[in-house]
Amino acid sequence: MPRSLTRNCTQTPTFQGVTALFSGGNKSQEIVVARGKLLDLLRPDENGKIQTILSLDVFGAIRSLAHFRLTGAQKNYIVVGSDSGRIVILDYNKEKKVFDQIHQETFGKSGSRRIVPGQYLAIDPKGRAVMIAACEKQKLVYVLNRDTAARLTISSPLEAHKSHTITYSIAGVDCGFDNPIFAAIELDYSEADRDATGQAANEAQKVLTFYELDLGLSHVSRKWSEQVDNGANMLVTVPGGGDGPSGVLVCAENFVIYKNQGHPDVRAVNSRRADLPAERGVLIVSATMHKQKSMFFFLLQTEYGDVFKVTLDHDNGLVTELKIKYFDTIPVTSAMCVMKLGFLFAASEFGNHALYQFQAIGADPDVESSAATLTETDEGLQPVFFKPRGLKNLVRIDQVESLMPIIDMKFVNLFEEETPQIYTLCGRGPLPGVPSAVWTVKKNVNDEFDAFIVVSFANATLVLSIGETVEEVSDSGFLDTTPSLAVSLIGDDSLMQVHPSGIRHIREDGHVNEWRTPGKRTIVKVGYNRLQVVVALSGGEGRGGEIIYFEVDMTGQLMEVEKNEMSGDVACLDIAPIPEGR
Structure with a gap:
């Protein structure tokens, strides 16, 4: 599905x-x-x-x-x-x-509420009416006009409700000065509600519906409805009334489809990143349009941040081709706005919002296209593949700082002031996987600030240096080809990394001492403080686990002191901090 x-x-x-x-x-x-x-x-x-x-x-x-x-x-x-x-x-x-x-x-x-309008808004392109819709059932249309004093007036709400119907997107259709029309992607779930087997839910079909507002009768009616791809999630208004062919673009999973009443569908496949798995679909998440007297084009952005330029070849209201070209890649947005001064405002979904200036409008012939170059196979239309590149058509000239998304917050008095401070953890970055643990460590016990951020993954360890900027380093002495179980300052001026195959002791001068686990046994649990380390080894072959205890001696070396066989595997392990002066 x-x-x-x-x-x-x-x-x-x-x-x-x-x-x-x-x-x-x-x-x-x-x-x-x-x-x-x-x-x-x-x-x-x-x-x-x-x-x-x-x-x-x-x-x-x-x-x-x-x-x-x-x-x-x-x-x-x-x-x-x-x-x-x-x-x-x-x-x-x-x-x-x-x-x-x-x-x-x-x-x-x-x-x-799901049945109270407010989730969706659509405007008649000529400014004569507005539709406000809920996620389910209710849609209201208001007529906008002027009185004799040129003041804006608004009518009583006109209902366009349909029970047992989910709405995914609405848009105003540009039909010139004919009666206003609003388009909606809908799904009727009445049959699925009555079918306990779930078959009706699997067979539920989305439809594209046109609602017409009769300005003379002040009445809204369902003018036209047609099945649409079940991956449809967004509608974009196409200029009409002499400026274009009218109708809407239906953005669906992997496709963009031009639809209008009485017009055959014109479909194009979204270009795909070359390294994207074949089973992974691509959704459009935001869209904007730029219109001039002689032309118009759309910018559509996918959930991966790739922006595509979409154009229509049309004549006398008949669309003959839909073209999609890779334009640029910017952070994923929740809204994009093209300004007539040559700017693009991108409201980022995660992170800072940016103002870009157009350097070009993607007219170069070497830009990838997925409409004129489609190939047909037994599996249907095949897309054109591309590799993301640096900005070519846009240049960022300003940004609005944003803390989105805030994923954690603490009230802590780190500066020992009269009132505590608020600290937030925010943002989202391109980590190579899901981290299992994160540590921050100093190089010396007397240092004021931490020197490294160490992130452990399922099969690797990432080391980031902390300075004016946070950057990945490869000469820290940490073993980066294995996950880490513990990372800490050991002694006064050394670093320790415990990984499944041993303990890595990194001295201040860069010299590394390595203790390896005996045989094929691995470290499964670890407890440590600044001068002591205790690790638990895995059992296997009918034997229990083993605990090995280490201490830092007077010369700063981490030495094995004692070991003890256990009757079973160790489930958890810890050691208390050393009291001051001991």
Whole structure:
């Protein structure tokens, strides 16, 4: 079953962003970003440095964010979906530097509930209506207009509910000034709910549904519905109304599909990293579009950080080809925003958020493509493979620091002040595997700071030096081809590494003494303090384990002192610290 069918559809991005002209009266663009309960207005200056114009605490969880502009207007409004059970429309007041609340309409209970709208937002590209949807069942459409005083008005909610239906994504369809249409990826689980065998759940099929808003009758109806790939997880609006062929891009696992009512599907396979296992699917996690008078293109990013440029060959509303080209690789984002000034704002899912400048738009003929070069085999369409490279089309010019994700936090008074400090462990890095243990060690007992971070893996040990930067080193004296059971300062100026095959004693002058386990026995448990080490060896062949005790002598050597056979294997082992003065 595709991962996008089983993924948690209630998961909210930790960072969302939209870019548009919010202040009006000038040609600069701003970025509105949602960070949990904060709503920030950012603006790049002439040097490409991001300036925070306004930050607002909404005292709630922002679940979705969008913007729209009424026809003929000079600025955009912000639509916020949250856990308040309300749809809120904000207008940025540049004179007062505040967000003015234009409308706040209640439609349901507060809280992030699966059947209360707020998880998804979709805007009619002409700014005439907005759809706000829940993860399940409920969808509401509001008509947006102006009164005689040119003030924004909002209608009563129009229902587009469908029970026993999960929603994965919604988008506004650009159909010019015809009745507004909204697209949704849906899954009907009514049969699966009644089938205890699970067969109906396995056969459940996602559909792409078009909802039409009749502006004359103020009514929403299901206009069109068609089955779609079960790996579908995201919709992207395609320009229409004279600017393009209309319709939507359906981002699915391993595929991008162009769909529109009455139009045959046009499908292309995502390019794949050459070293990615064949059974591993690729999902699109964020998308943005750039449109000019004569052209438009999309940037889609996969869960591995690879960004692809997607273009459509079309004529008179008929799409003849969908092209996907490898563009660049940047940290995985929860939102991307292309600005008309030639910037790309990337809201990173993990780590700092970045502002990139376009150096090129991926028009080089040597860039990999996966549409015109597809090959057909018995297993279906085969993708083009590529190797990630350094940035070629983008250059990073600024960043917004972020602590995401915070994975641990401690309140400790390390500076011995009147109040304790808050310390956080955050970020995510490219470790070569899942670590089993981590140590920090000093080189000398009198050192103020630790010198190394030592990370043990299932079949290796990684040693990182601590200085102005943290870097991997290979000349530390530690054995890096084996996992480590213990790492510590031993004596006053030596380091010790205990691994399954022995004990490695690294002297201050770099000389290494090695004690090896007898026969084919291995070390399974270890206890130690600054002057003593005790290890437990494995048993086997009808014999129990063995305990061996070591001490640091007056010359600083780690010497074997005593050993003792055990009647069984040792399950755990420890030794107390040496009291001061002993």
